[in-house]
Amino acid sequence: MSNKLQGKKVAILATDGFEQIELTKPKEAVEAEGATVDIISLKADDIQGMNHDEKGDTFSVDKVVSAVNAKDYDGLILPGGVQNPDTLRTDEKAVTFVRDFFAQHKPVSAICHGPWMLVEADVLNNRKVTSFPSLKTDIVNAGGNWVDEEVVCDQALVTSRTPDDLPAFCRKIVEELREGKHDQQHV
Structure with a gap:
């Protein structure tokens, strides 16, 4: 274990229907660098992961x-996962x-489908992003x-398209967390 992220605290926001590997791999990556991770959800009950269209494991919130x-x-x-962000984006x-x-x-x-939350939060104006291809129109319409x-x-x-992109996605997450706050002009 490295200590690149020692003392950092990271939130993962998810609910039932999240793509399991898109939660587990980033969580493992930041924890391996010393970060503490909390899974945050809409309810205190366990949440259901998915492996594409098959039920995966349940995770404690x-x-x-x-x-x-x-x-x-x-x-x-x-x-991502389709159900996960679609449900989350209806909760103010x-x-x-x-x-x-x-x-x-x-x-x-x-x-993957996680950027749907960014569309709903209205934070994409003039930002370069990627996602699962079916979100392209929503992202463009959100600016x-x-x-x-x-x-x-x-x-x-940091955005990526699919589970195939997880290695690069996880590396970039660690890098950005290590750098900390940024001067974001598109808020």
Whole structure:
């Protein structure tokens, strides 16, 4: 274990239907560098992971979104899966939680369908991002510049397309968390 992220606290926002590997791999990557990770959700009950369209494992929730504040974390990770962000983006407290990371200039990472939360939080104006291809129109309509690249970083916002991109995504998450706050001009 390295100590690149020693003392850093990272939130992963997820609910039922998240793509399991898009939560587990980034979590493992930041923990391996010394960060502490909390899984944040809409409810205190366990949440159901998915392996594409098959049920995966269930995961314990550390805290509910109504009881947390972005100021208590150094960064945020948003895994994909279709159901996960589609449910989260209908919860105003979850959307505000995401928006607050941008207001506080903290690193945010989203993969696959995770950027749907960024669309809902209205934080994509003039930002270069990627996602699962089906989100392209939503991202463009939200003012983002969608590109088809493995990993994209625009002022501490890290995005990737699919689980195939996880190695590059995880490396970039660690790098951005290590650097800390950024001067984000698109808030």
